[in-house]
């Protein structure tokens with residue numbers, strides 16, 4: 001029994017494989033849920049957050065087909081909330097079933113989470129978060145004619161993706177509810193897709209057309225709930241130096257100071273490994289507790305301390 005409070009942040013591969021149908025995504029989520037059960041078996045208090053990049057982009061595209069006065073397209077903040085609900089439902093359902101299979105009748109709850117961001121965050125003028133599908137060069141030309149205001153980035157060898165602003169989280173509006181759920185042994189699924197970005201305007205919270213990086217929201221919540229560990233699960237076995245070259249080396253354990261040096265050397269790709277490393281550093285610096293980045297497939301070995309990259313103060 002480890003009896004720790006652990007926040008697990010799940011990347012896209014935990015949800016979406018190659019098939020974007022609801023059935024296929026639910027199947028992937030069921031596999032992920034089966035892996036997460038180990039934390040509960042260990043006596044840990046689990047908090048889950050997850051990404052939504054592919055899903056929020058796909059749902060935003062679906063809005064275009066129905067866009068009319070009587071059935072208007074929903075804006076990005078609302079579409080983000082829709083993905084928190086839909087992906088949260090998949091996880092809620094899958095985790096409850098996986099726990100029941102082990103004899104645990106636990107309540108799992110998805111909390112649509114509003115995350116406060118700064119209205120003057122420079123990210124609003126520099127879209128950087130890739131969402132939705134990949135496009136070929138000819139598809140890109142076509143899309144740019146129809147949507148001249150959309151921005152795209154080239155994604156190393158895989159085509160182009162639309163990018164939207166990704167402001168940094170400042171505060172978690174529903175933190176008191178997260179605390180209450182944890183105090184009552186409920187497993188919360190929070191800040192899915194980074195949470196819905198909102199800014200405070202004259203005492204009102206106003207949704208923003210942006211997608212927060214879930215790794216940053218995960219680090220913020222892990223800090224607020226006083227988590228013993230932040231675990232970021234993705235598709236690679238950990239953080240690599242010289243990634244993608246014949247000299248790549250997997251980092252097993254590293255101090256904040258050492259890994260910060262590698263950020264300065266631009267070792268980590270923006271929009272993929274860099275936000276994970278930055279989020280992990282933020283948690284470790286502020287709590288003096290470890291953060292681990294590793295593969296979802298290695299979750300049991302990560303729990304035993306045998307896999308992943310451990311970042312320490």
Ligand SMILES: Nc1ncnc2c1ncn2[C@@H]1O[C@H](COP(=O)(O)OP(=O)(O)O)[C@@H](O)[C@H]1O
Nearest residue numbers: 011012234235236239240243267268269272273
């Ligand atoms: N230095 C690095 N070490 C490990 N992976 C890296 C590095 N730089 C870039 N990556 C890429 O980052 C990816 C993980 O980021 P991403 O796909 O955005 O995560 P997720 O969707 O799981 O949150 C890896 O699959 C890998 O291709």
Ligand SMILES: NC(=O)OP(=O)(O)O
Nearest residue numbers: 051052053193213214
């Ligand atoms: N919102 C978010 O960070 O999503 P992904 O992890 O899917 O990119």
